[in-house]
Amino acid sequence: MNPGPAEKAAPRRNRILESLRRPLVLAARNDFAALPRMSGLGARILNLMLPLERLPLGRTDKDRLARLKAAMTDFPTSDIEEDRRRVLTALAVLDRLPGDLEFERSEVEKKSTPSEPTISETPAAPESREFPDRRPLWMSVQYVKGVGPRAAELLAARNIVTVEDLLYFLPRRYEDLRRVGRIADLVVGEFGQATGEIVAMSDPAARFGRKPFEVRVQDESGQAGLLWFHYGAQSIPKRFKVGDRVRFGGKVGLFRNQRQIAHPDIEPAAEPDGEDFEGNEVDSRKIRPVYPDIPGIPKKRMAAIVQNAVERYASLLEDPLPAAIRKNADLPELAQALRFLHLPDEDANTDRLNDFSTQAQQRLAFDELFFVQLALARKRHDTQTEPGYAHRRLNTLARRFTRRFPHKLTDAQVRVVREIVADLENEKPMNRLLQGDVGSGKTAVAILTALMVIENGCQVALMAPTEILAEQHYRTIRELCDFEGLRVELLTSDIARTDKLAIYEGLAAGTIDWVIGTHALIQKGVEFKKLGYAIVDEQHRFGVRQRVMLAKKGRRPDALVMTATPIPRSLSLVLYGDLDVSVLDELPKGRRPVKTDVLWMSEWKRAEALLLDELRQGRQAYVITPLVAESETLDLADAESEHERLQTVLDGHTVGLLHGRMTAVDKERVMRAFLEGVYDVLVSTTVVEVGVDVPNATVMIILHAERFGLSQLHQLRGRVGRDRFGGRCLLLCEKVGEDARERLSIMEETTDGFRIAEKDLEIRGPGDFLGTRQVGEPLLVHANLIRDAKLLETARKLALQCLSEDPELQRQENEPLLSLLNDKWRERLSLLGIG
Numbered sequence: 001m002n003p004g005p006a007e008k009a010a011p012r013r014n015r016i017l018e019s020l021r022r023p024l025v026l027a028a029r030n031d032f033a034a035l036p037r038m039s040g041l042g043a044r045i046l047n048l049m050l051p052l053e054r055l056p057l058g059r060t061d062k063d064r065l066a067r068l069k070a071a072m073t074d075f076p077t078s079d080i081e082e083d084r085r086r087v088l089t090a091l092a093v094l095d096r097l098p099g100d101l102e103f104e105r106s107e108v109e110k111k112s113t114p115s116e117p118t119i120s121e122t123p124a125a126p127e128s129r130e131f132p133d134r135r136p137l138w139m140s141v142q143y144v145k146g147v148g149p150r151a152a153e154l155l156a157a158r159n160i161v162t163v164e165d166l167l168y169f170l171p172r173r174y175e176d177l178r179r180v181g182r183i184a185d186l187v188v189g190e191f192g193q194a195t196g197e198i199v200a201m202s203d204p205a206a207r208f209g210r211k212p213f214e215v216r217v218q219d220e221s222g223q224a225g226l227l228w229f230h231y232g233a234q235s236i237p238k239r240f241k242v243g244d245r246v247r248f249g250g251k252v253g254l255f256r257n258q259r260q261i262a263h264p265d266i267e268p269a270a271e272p273d274g275e276d277f278e279g280n281e282v283d284s285r286k287i288r289p290v291y292p293d294i295p296g297i298p299k300k301r302m303a304a305i306v307q308n309a310v311e312r313y314a315s316l317l318e319d320p321l322p323a324a325i326r327k328n329a330d331l332p333e334l335a336q337a338l339r340f341l342h343l344p345d346e347d348a349n350t351d352r353l354n355d356f357s358t359q360a361q362q363r364l365a366f367d368e369l370f371f372v373q374l375a376l377a378r379k380r381h382d383t384q385t386e387p388g389y390a391h392r393r394l395n396t397l398a399r400r401f402t403r404r405f406p407h408k409l410t411d412a413q414v415r416v417v418r419e420i421v422a423d424l425e426n427e428k429p430m431n432r433l434l435q436g437d438v439g440s441g442k443t444a445v446a447i448l449t450a451l452m453v454i455e456n457g458c459q460v461a462l463m464a465p466t467e468i469l470a471e472q473h474y475r476t477i478r479e480l481c482d483f484e485g486l487r488v489e490l491l492t493s494d495i496a497r498t499d500k501l502a503i504y505e506g507l508a509a510g511t512i513d514w515v516i517g518t519h520a521l522i523q524k525g526v527e528f529k530k531l532g533y534a535i536v537d538e539q540h541r542f543g544v545r546q547r548v549m550l551a552k553k554g555r556r557p558d559a560l561v562m563t564a565t566p567i568p569r570s571l572s573l574v575l576y577g578d579l580d581v582s583v584l585d586e587l588p589k590g591r592r593p594v595k596t597d598v599l600w601m602s603e604w605k606r607a608e609a610l611l612l613d614e615l616r617q618g619r620q621a622y623v624i625t626p627l628v629a630e631s632e633t634l635d636l637a638d639a640e641s642e643h644e645r646l647q648t649v650l651d652g653h654t655v656g657l658l659h660g661r662m663t664a665v666d667k668e669r670v671m672r673a674f675l676e677g678v679y680d681v682l683v684s685t686t687v688v689e690v691g692v693d694v695p696n697a698t699v700m701i702i703l704h705a706e707r708f709g710l711s712q713l714h715q716l717r718g719r720v721g722r723d724r725f726g727g728r729c730l731l732l733c734e735k736v737g738e739d740a741r742e743r744l745s746i747m748e749e750t751t752d753g754f755r756i757a758e759k760d761l762e763i764r765g766p767g768d769f770l771g772t773r774q775v776g777e778p779l780l781v782h783a784n785l786i787r788d789a790k791l792l793e794t795a796r797k798l799a800l801q802c803l804s805e806d807p808e809l810q811r812q813e814n815e816p817l818l819s820l821l822n823d824k825w826r827e828r829l830s831l832l833g834i835g
């Protein structure tokens with residue numbers, strides 16, 4: 001049966017209320033943290049309201065809409081306090097609007113208010129069964145049983161504001177209360193349960209508070225200690241005595257070779273016949289979800305709160321995935337998945353739950369991956385329809401450059417230049433990632449292709465993450481492209497104001513052909529006459545947002561992103577969708593890989609011996625530290641102290657100091673001195689990571705290597721061995737546990753940047769990898785790009801399929817997708833410059 005217009009109208013309106021409310025909730029969240037960034041909020045709400053205003057409403061509802069409209073007109077104001085008040089007003093008004101907005105219709109009719117004919121043709125729509133009123137999901141968590149004002153505040157600090165947020169707050173792990181083993185089988189570091197007899201107990205009369213209260217338990221396999229450091233202990237001597245049999249559980253620790261559990265769960269053990277001793281409470285659930293800690297809310301209470309919310313509200317959740325897609329991916333419904341994760345079935349598999357491999361968990365991961373893919377595909381569809389520049393291959397400047405360039409291009413460079421040139425010839429804007437290990441010669445590729453764009457009358461911008469690097473590029477490019485009539489300029493924040501203004505003018509007038517710079521390039525005031533090519537170097541050092549901002553300085557310029565950090569496929573799919581990738585997989589001839597060893601920090605003498613040996617042969621060395629200056633809180637090597645120390649240790653050799661707190665001029669001076677051989681050793685922080693090429697430097701010693709990301713270490717060591725001498729890298733790590741050294745060992749095994757990057761991603765997660773961490777809300781909460789690589793492929797396939805069948809997402813079954821993309825996912829996706 002086809003729904004008539006009336007039945008269709010109700011869910012649509014209901015959804016409008018949803019869409020109105022979501023951005024407002026977002027704006028109010030976290031003490032209005034996002035509000036300053038939501039400049040489009042007012043316009044958006046007004047737009048969404050339009051269909052509501054056309055409804056034949058009673059006076060009260062009309063008034064409410066008018067108040068909402070007033071609050072969102074000329075929003076934002078210039079006053080942040082006023083903005084906050086307005087958001088709250090708008091939310092309060094929305095709360096009072098009835099779900100279907102048909103509330104006072106009869107009253108309207110009674111008064112026979114004249115209404116437009118088109119409207120009277122739309123009869124009242126009854127609230128549809130299929131689309132329940134979902135507004136309880138957006139109520140404050142305070143309405144959930146067990147949450148008072150104080151708890152609501154604590155939850156809000158964790159970004160849990162609405163009931164819906166609470167439903168998505170998933171357990172961190174699951175404890176299996178069905179398994180009770182022997183004491184000797186308790187695994188240190190994991191949750192475990194055992195039964196045993198109490199053989200000793202601290203003196204309950206002793207003053208509590210200094211030493212932990214301890215109970216010793218024993219079974220035929222061994223002994224364990226149960227410890228209480230605070231109040232929980234006081235009830236223990238009342239409930240138990242030596243000789244009692246108890247069942248206990250918790251996270252197992254080790255102390256002096258004995259297993260121990262702090263603040264355990266403890267119950268009288270069930271008698272062998274199965275009856276509970278004294279009929280005392282035993283946890284009735286067989287699997288216990290453990291939620292992430294929220295300071296101030298005890299664990300058990302937290303679990304109870306979430307479970308109340310699930311039981312009451314989970315059924316209201318709308319499943320955004322069309323049933324066909326969900327079935328195709330073989331995943332459960334959203335509400336069902338969430339219910340399972342909060343209240344697992346009695347026979348669920350805790351190992352799989354703890355591995356995040358249940359269907360329910362995969363469902364949540366799938367949604368995230370699917371939405372990102374959907375948004376990317378839509379974005380790509382957009383860019384494909386609007387043409388950019390089509391450049392012609394003139395080759396005059398390129399030929400002049402090749403004559404001047406002191407090397408023969410590698411085969412890989414030739415291939416990649418061809419790939420890019422083909423894109424530049426095409427009017428479709430290029431969106432290409434150039435990956436090439438440190439030293440593979442990406443700069444020459446950038447120059448050759450930039451010259452083609454310039455010859456065609458467009459401007460080029462090259463953005464680098466640091467001043468040193470921008471300056472180096474500038475010098476290289478000036479030197480190699482010193483052609484008549486070609487104007488290249490450097491724009492960094494360090495440039496004097498008057499010079500800056502002159503550059504702004506030149507860019508706007510089109511007299512500057514190529515500008516090279518740092519973040520200064522994306523500041524307000526920088527405008528191009530005709531930006532045709534935006535190049536970003538070492539993109540991993542930028543937020544994704546900055547890349548997009550540079551491209552936005554032009555009208556669909558071709559874009560090239562260069563990186564020495566190979567980006568694993570799973571990540572580049574999430575980041576760029578179908579972004580084209582070129583790889584420089586060949587180093588110029590005569591380069592040898594850097595031989596790398598991992599040592600303990602305590603083995604400094606060995607490092608020193610190697611260092612002195614190389615210095616005696618006239619080579620130079622880098623010593624890298626994690627900190628600039630001595631820290632009161634961190635016991636780590638810092639550049640300043642290390643510089644001082646090495647000056648005495650390496651008597652007779654000169655030692656330079658470089659770090660990010662120095663002015664650009666000083667950095668430049670030191671770097672230049674090192675290049676010219678004034679210093680034998682350069683002590684530095686990671687500012688050399690993307691620094692200057694010093695062919696004579698052959699050794700790099702990295703202190704506290706465990707503090708660095710693997711890809712970063714790989715980048716760093718790429719600074720040495722740039723000449724025929726080959727290079728050596730020593731990674732000194734602190735004994736902070738075996739795994740630090742284990743993690744670093746991959747640096748000894750391989751110089752394959754891809755493998756290192758994969759490992760890095762696995763360890764640090766995509767947020768860190770992308771440099772989007774500071775943004776707070778991570779893009780992927782439930783999905784993990786390494787673990788869910790296969791799921792990602794499925795999500796991508798289904799997203800593309802969905803769009804090929806319904807490019808505008810106009811079909812009714814796709815409506816929830818569209819509304820989620822526009823509301824809930826909008827903020828998150830904008831981090832990637834999509835959406």
Ligand code: ADP
Nearest residue numbers: 407408409410437438439440441442443444588
């Ligand atoms: P990266 O890819 O790390 O940015 P660069 O573009 O800075 O590498 O190049 C590193 C060094 O290699 C530079 O000194 C550059 O002049 C040199 N180089 C570039 N291409 C070649 C080549 N085909 N043969 C030899 N050396 C080259």
Ligand code: MG
Nearest residue numbers: 439442443537
């Ligand atoms: Mg480079």
